[in-house]
Amino acid sequence: MYNYWLAVFLMMAGFYVVIAQGNLVKKIIGLGMFQTSVFILYVSMGKVEGGSAPIVTEGVEVYSNPVPHVLMLTAIVVGVATTAVGLSLAVRINEAYGSVEEDDIQELDDELDKIQESGL
Amino acid sequence: MSFSDHFPVLVVLIPLLAAPLASLFTKGRAAWALALAATWASFLISCLLLKQVLTTGTVRYYMGGWKPPWGIEYRVDVLGGFVLLIVTAIAALVLTFGRRSIKSDLPEGRRSIFYAAFLLCFTGLAGMTITGDAFNVFVFLEISSLSSYALISMGRDRRALNAAFQYLIMGSIGATFILIGIGFLYMMTGTLNMDDLAQRLPAVSDTNTIRAGFAFLTVGFGLKLALFPLHLWLPNAYAYAPSAVSAFLAATATKVAIYSLLRFLLGIFGFGFALGAMPFDMILIGLGLAAILSASLVAVFQKNVKRMLAYSSVAQVGYIALGIGLASQTGLSAAVLHLFNHAMMKGALFMALGAIAFRIGSSRIENLAGLGKRMPFTMAAIAIAGLSLIGIPGTAGFVSKWFLVLGTLEQGLWPLAALILFGSFLALIYVGRILEAAYFGTPKDGIEAREAPIGMLIPIWILVIANIYFGLHTDFSYGLAERAVADLLPAARATVDAAEVMP
Numbered sequence: 081m082y083n084y085w086l087a088v089f090l091m092m093a094g095f096y097v098v099i100a101q102g103n104l105v106k107k108i109i110g111l112g113m114f115q116t117s118v119f120i121l122y123v124s125m126g127k128v129e130g131g132s133a134p135i136v137t138e139g140v141e142v143y144s145n146p147v148p149h150v151l152m153l154t155a156i157v158v159g160v161a162t163t164a165v166g167l168s169l170a171v172r173i174n175e176a177y178g179s180v181e182e183d184d185i186q187e188l189d190d191e192l193d194k195i196q197e198s199g200l
Numbered sequence: 201m202s203f204s205d206h207f208p209v210l211v212v213l214i215p216l217l218a219a220p221l222a223s224l225f226t227k228g229r230a231a232w233a234l235a236l237a238a239t240w241a242s243f244l245i246s247c248l249l250l251k252q253v254l255t256t257g258t259v260r261y262y263m264g265g266w267k268p269p270w271g272i273e274y275r276v277d278v279l280g281g282f283v284l285l286i287v288t289a290i291a292a293l294v295l296t297f298g299r300r301s302i303k304s305d306l307p308e309g310r311r312s313i314f315y316a317a318f319l320l321c322f323t324g325l326a327g328m329t330i331t332g333d334a335f336n337v338f339v340f341l342e343i344s345s346l347s348s349y350a351l352i353s354m355g356r357d358r359r360a361l362n363a364a365f366q367y368l369i370m371g372s373i374g375a376t377f378i379l380i381g382i383g384f385l386y387m388m389t390g391t392l393n394m395d396d397l398a399q400r401l402p403a404v405s406d407t408n409t410i411r412a413g414f415a416f417l418t419v420g421f422g423l424k425l426a427l428f429p430l431h432l433w434l435p436n437a438y439a440y441a442p443s444a445v446s447a448f449l450a451a452t453a454t455k456v457a458i459y460s461l462l463r464f465l466l467g468i469f470g471f472g473f474a475l476g477a478m479p480f481d482m483i484l485i486g487l488g489l490a491a492i493l494s495a496s497l498v499a500v501f502q503k504n505v506k507r508m509l510a511y512s513s514v515a516q517v518g519y520i521a522l523g524i525g526l527a528s529q530t531g532l533s534a535a536v537l538h539l540f541n542h543a544m545m546k547g548a549l550f551m552a553l554g555a556i557a558f559r560i561g562s563s564r565i566e567n568l569a570g571l572g573k574r575m576p577f578t579m580a581a582i583a584i585a586g587l588s589l590i591g592i593p594g595t596a597g598f599v600s601k602w603f604l605v606l607g608t609l610e611q612g613l614w615p616l617a618a619l620i621l622f623g624s625f626l627a628l629i630y631v632g633r634i635l636e637a638a639y640f641g642t643p644k645d646g647i648e649a650r651e652a653p654i655g656m657l658i659p660i661w662i663l664v665i666a667n668i669y670f671g672l673h674t675d676f677s678y679g680l681a682e683r684a685v686a687d688l689l690p691a692a693r694a695t696v697d698a699a700e701v702m703p
Contacts, residue, residue, distance in 0.1 A: 125387045158342045176358040
C-alpha cells in the first residue's frame with residue numbers, strides 16, 4: 081500500500097512546485113514529478129499479490145498484469161516529449177526576454193502593452 | 201476487405217504519415233501542398249464515413265485485426281462522424297486559406313516544420329474523435345496538445361512563447377488528470393475499451409475509486425475544453441498564435457475536448473451516473489452561466505480583436521456546457537449543434553481576422569477603423585459571422601441558441617433563458633464595437649489596406665455561406681445532432697436500468 085502514498089506525495093509535491101515556483105525551468109521539473117507519480121500509480125495497480133515480473137519463465141504460475149506497464153511506456157514517452165517541448169520553450173523565452181522568471185516576463189509584457197497603447 | 205473498410209484508420213493515418221514527409225521539404229510551398237492534399241483527402245474520407253454511418257449504423261474498425269477488448273478499436277458513430285466532419289472540414293479550409301497568411305507570419309526556414317506540426321495536431325484531433333479506446337484518447341490528446349504548443353509558440357509576437365508555455369503547463373496537468381482518471385477506471389474494471397467499460401462500470405460505480413476517477417476525468421477535460429474557471433490559458437494562446445493556428449484551434453481543439461467529455465460522460469459512465477448520481481449537471485449549468493456572463497463581459501473591454509474573440513470562445517463553451525448540464529434530449533442536441541455552429545462562425549471570424557492581419561499587420565480594434573470600405577468582402581464576412589455569433593435569426597447561431605432556450609423552458613428554468621439572452625446582448629455589444637470601428641470609424645493615417653487576396657476570401661466565404669445556409673436549413677445539422685444524442689441516450693438509459701436491477 082505504501083507505494084500509493086508515495087504516488088500521492090510525489091503528485092502533490094510536483095503539483096505544488098508547478099504552482100508555487102515562478103521559475104519556468106523549476107515548473108518543468110515539478111511537472112515531471114507530477115507525471116512520474118502517475119507512472120508509480122499505474123505500475124502499483126498492475127501488481128498481483130505474489131506475482132512475478134510478467135516475463136514467461138518456467139516454474140512461475142502467477143504474473144503481474146503487464147498492461148499497465150505497457151501503458152506507462154507510452155506515458156513515459158509522452159512525459160519526455162512534454163519536458164522537451166517545455167524546456168525548448170523556456171530556452172526561446174530566455175532568448176526573447178532575457179529571463180526565465182515569470183515576474184520579469186510579466187513586467188516586460190506590461191511595459192510593451194503600455195508602449196502599444198500610447199504609440200498607436 | 202474492400203478499400204472502404206479501412207476508412208476509419210485512413211483518416212488518421214494519412215495526416216500522420218504526411219507530417220514527417222512535410223517536414224523534409226525545404227520549400228514551404230511544397231510542404232503546404234502536401235498538407236493541403238492530406239487534409240482534403242481526410243475530409244473526403246470523413247464525408248464518406250459519415251454517409252456510411254448514416255446508412256449502415258456505427259462503423260467499427262479493429263486495429264491490426266485484434267478483437268476488442270484486447271485490441272484497439274476505432275469506432276465511428278453519428279456523433280463521432282459529425283465531429284470528425286467538422287474537424288476535417290475546418291482543417292482543409294484553414295490550410296487552403298493559410299498559405300499566404302503563414303508566409304507573412306513565419307520565415308521560410310520554419311514553414312515546413314509548421315505544416316508538419318499542423319498535420320500532427322490534426323492527426324491527434326481526428327484520432328480523439330474516432331477512437332473507441334480510453335487510453336488511446338489520452339495518446340491522441342497528447343499528440344494534438346504537444347503539436348499545438350509548438351504551433352502557438354510560432355506566433356510573431358514574443359508573448360506567443362509565454363502563452364504557449366502557460367498552455368503547456370495547464371494542458372499537461374489536464375492530460376495527466378485524464379490519465380489518472382483512466383487509471384482508476386482500469387483499476388476497477390480491468391478494461392480500456394469504451395463499450396466494455398460502459399458494460400462493466402455499473403457493477404462497481406458505487407465506489408469511491410470510480411467517483412475519484414470521474415472527478416479527475418471531468419477536471420482534466422475541463423482544462424482542455426477551457427471550461428470556466430479553467431480557461432485562463434486560452435485567451436493568450438489564441439491571441440498570439442499565428443492567424444491560421446488561431447482559426448484552426450478555436451474551431452476544433454475545444455470542440456474535440458467537449459466531444460471526448462461527452463463520450464466519457466454518456467458513453468462510459470452513463471447518463472444516470474454522470475448527470476444523475478453525481479451533481480455534475482448542476483455544476484455544468486453553474487459554470488456554463490459563469491463562463492457566458494464573465495467571459496462576454498471581459499470580451500467587451502478588449503482592445504485586441506483576436507483576444508476579444510478568444511474570450512468569446514470561452515463564453516460559447518459556456519453555452520455548450522449549459523446545454524449538456526440541462527441533461528435533456530433538447531439540451532444535449534442544442535449543445536452538439538452549437539459545437540458545429542460555433543466551429544463555423546469562429547473559423548470564419550478568425551480567418552477573416554487573419555486576412556486583416558495579413559493586410560494591415562495588426563488586429564487591434566483602432567486599426568480596423570474604416571476597413572469596411574477598403575476591405576469590403578472581408579469585413580462583410582466578419583459582419584455576417586458576427587451576427588451569427590450574436591444569434592440573429594437567419595444565421596446558424598440563432599438556431600442553436602433557440603434550441604438551448606427551448607431546452608431551458610422545457611424544464612421551466614426561465615431565469616436561465618433570460619440569462620442566455622443577456623449573454624447574446626453582451627455579444628451584440630462586442631461584435632458591435634468591431635463593426636462600428638470598421639464601418640463608421642475614420643481610417644487612420646499610415647495604414648494601407650487593400651482587399652484580401654481571393655485565395656483567402658474563398659475559404660472564409662465558404663464558412664460564411666455555411667453559417668447562413670445552416671441558419672435557414674436546419675434539417676441536416678439539427679437532425680444529425682438529434683440523432684447523435686438519441687444514439688447516446690438510450691444506451692445510457694439501458695445502463696441506468698441495468699444499475700437499478702442490480703441489488
